[in-house]
Amino acid sequence: MSRITAAITAIGGYVPETRLTNYDLEKLVDTNDEWITSRTGIKERRILREPGKATSDMVVESVNELLRKRGISAMEIDLLIVATITPDLIFPSCANIACDKLGAKNAWSFDLAAACSGFLFALETGAKFIETGKHKKVVVCGFDKMSAIIDYTDRNTCIIFGDGGGAVLLEPNEEGYGVLDSILKTDGSGREFLHQKAGGSLKPPTHETVDAREHYVYQEGKTVFKFATTNMADVSTMIMEKNNLSSEDVTYLLAHQANKRIIDYTAEKMQLPPEKVLMNIQRYGNTTSGTIPLLFWDFEKQFKKGDNLILATFGGGFTWGSIYLKWAYDS
Numbered sequence: 001m002s003r004i005t006a007a008i009t010a011i012g013g014y015v016p017e018t019r020l021t022n023y024d025l026e027k028l029v030d031t032n033d034e035w036i037t038s039r040t041g042i043k044e045r046r047i048l049r050e051p052g053k054a055t056s057d058m059v060v061e062s063v064n065e066l067l068r069k070r071g072i073s074a075m076e077i078d079l080l081i082v083a084t085i086t087p088d089l090i091f092p093s094c095a096n097i098a099c100d101k102l103g104a105k106n107a108w109s110f111d112l113a114a115a116c117s118g119f120l121f122a123l124e125t126g127a128k129f130i131e132t133g134k135h136k137k138v139v140v141c142g143f144d145k146m147s148a149i150i151d152y153t154d155r156n157t158c159i160i161f162g163d164g165g166g167a168v169l170l171e172p173n174e175e176g177y178g179v180l181d182s183i184l185k186t187d188g189s190g191r192e193f194l195h196q197k198a199g200g201s202l203k204p205p206t207h208e209t210v211d212a213r214e215h216y217v218y219q220e221g222k223t224v225f226k227f228a229t230t231n232m233a234d235v236s237t238m239i240m241e242k243n244n245l246s247s248e249d250v251t252y253l254l255a256h257q258a259n260k261r262i263i264d265y266t267a268e269k270m271q272l273p274p275e276k277v278l279m280n281i282q283r284y285g286n287t288t289s290g291t292i293p294l295l296f297w298d299f300e301k302q303f304k305k306g307d308n309l310i311l312a313t314f315g316g317g318f319t320w321g322s323i324y325l326k327w328a329y330d331s
């Protein structure tokens with residue numbers, strides 16, 4: 001019997017309507033469009049502003065799109081995983097809430113937190129449930145409402161992050177398409193450079209933690225930049241070597257959209273020309289777990305059956321990794 005792999009068979013995505021441009025940020029902090037564009041590649045981000053709306057609402061929008069495209073109902077989903085660091089509540093999980101809102105009554109579900117690497121970690125996890133034959137339809141989502149934990153008085157972080165994400169449907173494939181290989185890594189000693197200081201069990205919320213603005217993202221940008229460039233480039237070239245892929249064999253790189261300079265460095269190490277490097281950072285900024293599914297959503301139309309895609313990421317933890325995926329359909 002041939003090996004069962006997990007192929008992506010449908011995609012959905014969602015970004016909120018409200019745009020936060022570099023010019024808007026100039027009014028909030030001491031920054032300017034030229035600085036942000038040249039240092040990061042970002043021009044604008046989307047912000048989920050409606051009161052009462054949370055990460056699960058964005059998940060629901062994108063999963064409904066994916067179900068419509070595939071012509072199936074929510075009742076057919078076996079498992080739904082949401083990669084996120086901004087769930088609606090600490091518990092129950094965003095995935096549980098999303099399944100309720102979707103009417104996915106036959107699915108079990110859970111969240112996975114690996115910051116910007118969340119989607120790749122969730123994709124690998126979901127793929128394993130397909131490969132064992134246990135499940136036939138697994139939905140993997142990557143979504144964050146970063147505006148919920150960003151301090152819009154801190155110019156080091158507020159220029160980078162935005163809200164949004166996407167979802168993919170995984171189904172069994174016996175023709176060699178889908179998730180073919182992965183290299184995933186964590187190093188928790190990197191937590192001091194990128195984290196949220198309060199709100200967890202280490203420092204439960206108090207008036208003091210709120211006054212000290214400790215519920216927002218804290219980042220030492222320069223250090224994170226250094227680790228991100230080296231590790232993302234290393235792991236991406238490593239997965240190419242492991243699978244005997246030359247730069248000609250790679251159709252596209254889908255890299256975590258954290259900073260254009262980090263992506264360019266990774267592409268250079270992989271010896272990829274610019275047309276093979278997919279980018280939408282200028283429009284959405286860094287949506288954390290959302291960036292790679294948003295690339296799938298935006299660029300789906302140009303994918304062809306058999307395309308070799310390299311996914312690459314780096315994020316808080318530290319977490320990082322790369323996945324080699326063979327695209328399964330003509331879009």
Ligand code: COA
Pocket residue numbers: 030031032035036039040116155156159160194220221222223224225228258259286314315316
């Ligand atoms: N606007 C204008 N000036 C700014 C600024 C802003 N938003 N933020 C910082 N500056 C200033 C600094 O104060 C500093 O001024 P100084 O030289 O007078 O001290 C100067 O610009 C350079 O700051 P620095 O932090 O060295 O800039 P950088 O080139 O490292 O860029 C980041 C900052 C955050 C864009 C960059 O470090 C980065 O992208 N890091 C990785 C972030 C990331 O990817 N995080 C997600 C993890 S997946």
